[in-house]
Amino acid sequence: MSDGTGSRKIESQHAGVRNVIRLPDRFAFLRGNCTRILLWPAACGVAAALLWGFALARIEADRGAIEQAALETASNLARAYAEHLKRSIAQIDQVTTLVKYEWEQGQGHLKLENLEASGLFPESDLLFVLIAGRDGRIRTATGPVRIDASLSDRPAFAFHKVNDSTSLRIGQPIHGRFADRTVIHFSRRLDGVDHSFGGVVVVSVDPSHFTAFYDATGVGQAGLLGMVGTDSVPRAIRNGGEGSRAEPAALWGAEFLRETDQGTRYMDGTAEFIDGRSRFVAWRAVSSHPLIAVVGLDGDEVMAPFLQHRATTIKALLLGTLGLACFAALSMGLTARLAWRKYQEEQVRDAYRMATEGGSEGFYMLRVLRDRRNQVIDFEVADCNQRGAGLSGLTRTELVGKRFSGLYREPYLAEVMQTFRDALESGLHEDDFEVPDGSPLEANWVHRKIVRSGSGLALTLRDISETKAQERALSRLANEDPVTRLANRNWLMEFLPGAIERARHQGEFLGLLFIDLDDFKNVNDTLGHAAGDEVLQAVARRLHSLVRPSDHVVRIGGDEFTIILEPLADAAQASRVADRISESIAQPFEIARGCSTLSASIGISLYPRDGADIETLLKSSDIAMYHAKAEGKGQHRFYEPGLLERLTQRLDAEQALVRALKEDQFIVHYQPRVDAASRRLTALEALVRWQHPERGLVAPGEFVPLAEETGLVVPLGEAVINKVCAQVAAWRAAGLPVVPVSINVSSRQFAAGSVAAVIDASLTLHQLPSALIEVEITESSMMGEQTEVAANLAALRARGIRLLVDDFGTGYSSLSQLQRLDVDGLKIDRSFVVEIGVTRESEVFVSAIVSMAHALGMVVTAEGVETETQMRILEALGCNEVQGFLIARPAPAERIVELLRTPAGASEFATPWDATG
């Protein structure tokens, strides 16, 4: 199905080309490549044609030059030959002239033999001389001639007989009767007395005499020499260098010879020469004789070197042509093969694209671009599928041809180039990566696979954003605190080993800050969990803003945070961070339900000083934090080796307290409060003691702070309330005149939110009126806008329980606060009472408090009164009640009974009543 549509697509892409050239499918790859393939033979053909044209033109030029030179040589030879003939004939002419003279002088008496013997004739067996008389009979001769033989039938004799010219006649070749060979007769008329015809002198010459001039070096082996009469009749012809033949070897109707005195001409020989050979012919008239000297150079001989040269040239040309043809064929083959490869590659690419189309993967073929030094300078998208283009928000046509330098932006471009270069080197690269700025990809996370393919790269990209998002969500769930969005303990445990390893490797410190919010439980207890979460989020934000980006803030649970300082130069740096944190946490937190003030205790441990592994480091910082908390909260402490022991001790103490509570080792002592003026008993203050099985009676100063820190103060306070109520009920039952008893309640108990209910329950249980119970709350624990405390106090007031502000003067409570909380009385702290009678300021202070308290309708009690002087001054200043060792020390219930029995009166307390005995 998909195959069908695929091939249809390919066809439609090539439809335009198909309409022009129809090729069988087997040659489909030639489409668009025909011209390129046919270019080779065409180019080679042109090259061959040029080569041949040039070479043949050169050959033609050579031939012309050689022919010209041959004709010139022939011409020169003809001139020399003409000169030679002229001299030869002049010699013969001289002979006839001499003979004629001698004959005429001697009146017909002449013996030629004598003349010959005297050396007057040239020495030659080629010629002989004879004289014929008026009647034609031979009179004398030099050669083998029969005397008296007749010459009258010879043309020479006939000519001279009727012609009275005395000039030399040159006859045509005839058969010589005496020599029995062809001869030429040179003849002259002899005059008799009175100038009548007296006979002829004839010189018979063998024609070869005239062709002895033949010289093979000039004329060649097959040259031609000819002496031709102006009457066109050849007199002597010599053909070839071997021997000399008198017979004319060549015959021609040499009419043209008469046209000019001299000239040259190429003759192909068929019409002119008996042997049919071609010749370069030159001729020249022999001056003063009707003769023409002809020289012919043999055509074949002249042209032989040229023909040989031409033959080699043509052979070379043929070889060159063959080479070009081979080259063309080879190039055609290679081009066709290249086209075939390309076609196949395209087919594969098309097929792959078609196959990957519709899949979720983007597929790309990348071309590698290199510079002259073969360095990779860029990558180009050679092809891709639609999905691949879509990943970059482009269409396929838009993306194909684009280069990385145009697709990616710096500085990411450099990174991508490196990755792909490495992949090209190694052949394979596969990874998941988060798409950074500078990439055209529109996904967030991408799986990438790069494979070297041929000289390029094949790249597959898959959008894995969703999977990654899910993975991240899961890992966030596992590693993130949902309230603060900080990393959680889980994350910390995974992260720390690496951080430790890094610090070890770099030789640096690693700081671990263990942060615990002091009394955070109060926030939760008094303001509710939503407010608690809000505060935790605010704390997280503050912590985060205080550290460097390389540091990590972790919430490891509840109100506990950890900060990893990485890297860390020294301990002082960690100390500074801790100081900043303490300062920052101390700033009030503005939350929806009001304002909350906190502090944080911070423990610091350092790698490698305080531990080399996670557990030890965490434990060390934890111990240090406990130490900081035990030392007074809101501060930081470094881990020290002895800390654990101290903590252990504290822990032991805590456990002892728990046990004491369980085993009911706490008892209550009572201290009287009396009217300042009458010294009559007005009330008792309940003060807890620990009846320790070994240590004896332990004062609250030794265990109440620990009980407050650990929260044990809540059950302890509850026990005290119950004991007091039970005691008062017992005194009542015993019929004693009871006075109200004030109970110390710590703010921690208020935070637990149960004080009013516990008192209520206890009063009900013991059937006591609420007027018999008073509550003392320290001024410091009322500070700030602690709505939980306010609500508790209001609840107590609503039940008719009187409220006293304890340790007044040590805190910073405002008048308006006191008024709003509707407290009934103030207890001036002992530290001011001690100064009474010593400094003037203390009296001014007490006087101010008294008048202010009275204005608000509050009763003022002075604590810790030990001397009569203090007593007198306090009374004078208007103080309502006093309490202190001057009146009585705190004492067990049994001792108080006596006091209650005694009718109240100032006199009873005139002398200090030592409760402790």
Ligand code: C2E
């Ligand atoms: P406080 O509420 O200010 O109690 C008065 C303390 O002053 C008592 O010490 C008492 O013995 C001492 N005192 C009284 N008169 C004199 C004097 O003339 N001179 C001197 N030097 N001291 C005097 P005590 O009993 O050791 O209690 C110490 C603190 O323990 C109390 O201070 C109170 O804050 C706390 N406390 C005692 N009992 C309880 C309790 O049941 N619950 C809570 N939450 N705190 C308690």
Ligand code: CA
């Ligand atoms: Ca008190």
Ligand code: CA
């Ligand atoms: Ca007090």
